[in-house]
Amino acid sequence: MFVVRSDSGITDAAQLAGKPVVTQSGSSALTALTDDPGDGSNDENLALAASFSALDEVPDYNTAFMNLESGANDAIAVDIGVANFQLKTRGSDKFVMLEKPLSTEQYGIGFKKGNTELADQVKATLDAMWADGTFQKIAAAAAATYDAPELADMLCYGE
Structure with missing residues (x-):
């Protein structure tokens, strides 16, 4: 931006x-x-x-x-x-x-190699948050706090 x-x-x-x-x-x-x-x-x-x-x-x-x-x-x-x-x-x-963004970014979460138990726990939690609308609720709260209505349109989990 x-x-x-x-x-x-x-x-x-x-x-x-x-x-x-x-x-x-x-x-x-x-x-x-x-x-x-x-x-x-x-x-x-x-x-x-x-x-x-x-x-x-x-x-x-x-x-x-x-x-x-x-x-x-x-x-x-x-x-x-x-x-x-x-x-x-x-x-x-x-x-x-200005309206047009310079670029878009995607973020990831990394884990110590071999720590599949923690990775699986985090993935399960994130999957549940996506499915039950928690991500969208957090985005809506942040959008209101920072006057950034476009935040909800930026969510892309697992895409």
């Missing part, structure tokens, strides 16, 4: 051409803008990043938001969860999120 100042007039990522953008070092947003797997799957993001006047890296998103507030950068490339939290705590009247 990109976050811009609400008074910037920027409404889509293409308008970031020629502008300085900031993100956190080591973030998935940085990877989405700079990773070239060599198969063309990220060419759109690479071209977008090449259009920026700069892609600055800072150690944390608090610094990125200070840069945006001060005008040092015109946009922040950020994960949607961080963006929603920052907009909620800093004031959604000051910033807006």
Whole structure:
């Protein structure tokens, strides 16, 4: 996602051409803008990043938001969860999120090799949570807390 100042007039990522953008070092947003797997799957993001006047890296998103507030950068490339939290705590009247995400991510859970008992217990619990709607209830609560109605649409267990 990109976050811009609400008074910037920027409404889509293409308008970031020629502008300085900031993100956190080591973030998935940085990877989405700079990773070239060599198969063309990220060419759109690479071209977008090449259009920026700069892609600055800072150690944390608090610094990125200070840069945006001060005008040092015109946009922040950020994960949607961080963006929603920052907009909620800093004031959604000051910033807006652009519509199109940079990328999507899937998460997994790892276990020590050979610990199938724990893996089976966790899988059974997650299966039950999915089947009884607990995942959806958690997503709905988070969506309300962070003003992020799209969270419910992002659930994909076992897909």
